[in-house]
Amino acid sequence: MNPLSATAVGKRYRTRWALRECSFAVPEGKVVALVGPNGAGKSTLLRMAAGLVRPTTGELRTFDTPTDGRTHPDVSFLAQDRPLYRDLTVRELTRACAAMNDRWSADRVREVLGLLAGVDRDAKVDTLSAGARTQVAIAMALGRLPRLLLLDEPLSDLDPLARDETLRIIMTEVADRGTTVVVSSHLLSDLREVCDHLLLVDGGRVQVDGDIEEVLAEHRVLVGPVADESAVGGTLISATRTGRQSTLLLRGAGRAPEGWAGTEPDLESLVMGYLRASRERRLR
Numbered sequence: 001m002n003p004l005s006a007t008a009v010g011k012r013y014r015t016r017w018a019l020r021e022c023s024f025a026v027p028e029g030k031v032v033a034l035v036g037p038n039g040a041g042k043s044t045l046l047r048m049a050a051g052l053v054r055p056t057t058g059e060l061r062t063f064d065t066p067t068d069g070r071t072h073p074d075v076s077f078l079a080q081d082r083p084l085y086r087d088l089t090v091r092e093l094t095r096a097c098a099a100m101n102d103r104w105s106a107d108r109v110r111e112v113l114g115l116l117a118g119v120d121r122d123a124k125v126d127t128l129s130a131g132a133r134t135q136v137a138i139a140m141a142l143g144r145l146p147r148l149l150l151l152d153e154p155l156s157d158l159d160p161l162a163r164d165e166t167l168r169i170i171m172t173e174v175a176d177r178g179t180t181v182v183v184s185s186h187l188l189s190d191l192r193e194v195c196d197h198l199l200l201v202d203g204g205r206v207q208v209d210g211d212i213e214e215v216l217a218e219h220r221v222l223v224g225p226v227a228d229e230s231a232v233g234g235t236l237i238s239a240t241r242t243g244r245q246s247t248l249l250l251r252g253a254g255r256a257p258e259g260w261a262g263t264e265p266d267l268e269s270l271v272m273g274y275l276r277a278s279r280e281r282r283l284r
């Protein structure tokens, strides 16, 4: 059973489609990097998965149940605006969350908060730094003992140390409990450390969906002479040409032809290649 799957999902706000014809299935126990440029539809997708927004077309299922405007009991969602009761102390907030959730593990919250250096449990949420608030929100999300954790930009307001701390907590959660995680972020180098599956959305559509190692192995970056691209095989995703040199991102290219140097892309150059191609299509 897939923790999250989408069949031809679309979401329209007034006259504008935020997402169209999105189909994918998130494998169980994986950490999924949800990436795409600003306005690609990442938050919309996560909010739909959390049951906060209904699809306009198609169907989104969590643990084989249509989301249908309700949060599945096995799903925890950390929204981009980190909604928390700001007048409460962290300790009081923990008690309030315990009272609001049928399934709750105070031990798990204590354990996670104990791993976070910057969080004083007697401080009011309002007085915490944005980064510490994010970490508290993650601890609360884990208190529900989710089987699917949806994180919208969890790393954006964290300093490098806090990012590292938070990524470790996510990795431990996956290793200890087998939780499936979908995490949206623009910080591709951080994502590479923890994610094993890539979901790339752009222009409201899913552009890439697959195991990161397999996706990277399917692609090649070829660098060679602008004058002779005819010998290059595979599907061209994007190209940058400077003077006499071409840098091509290709899918299924095979061996580099004579005069060309071929390497496997890293996650950052792969995502950049797809986003560049998509932007050029839109500008045409």
Ligand SMILES: Nc1ncnc2c1ncn2[C@@H]1O[C@H](COP(=O)(O)OP(=O)(O)OP(=O)(O)O)[C@@H](O)[C@H]1O
Pocket (backbone or CB within 6 Å): 013, 014, 017, 018, 036, 037, 038, 039, 040, 041, 042, 043, 044, 045
């Ligand atoms: N409540 C809303 N009403 C109208 N339009 C919306 C609403 N929420 C999102 N949109 C539009 O839907 C599109 C997708 O937005 P969304 O926030 O899902 O993108 P995103 O990929 O999360 O962007 P970012 O990386 O900037 O957070 C954008 O064009 C946005 O303006």
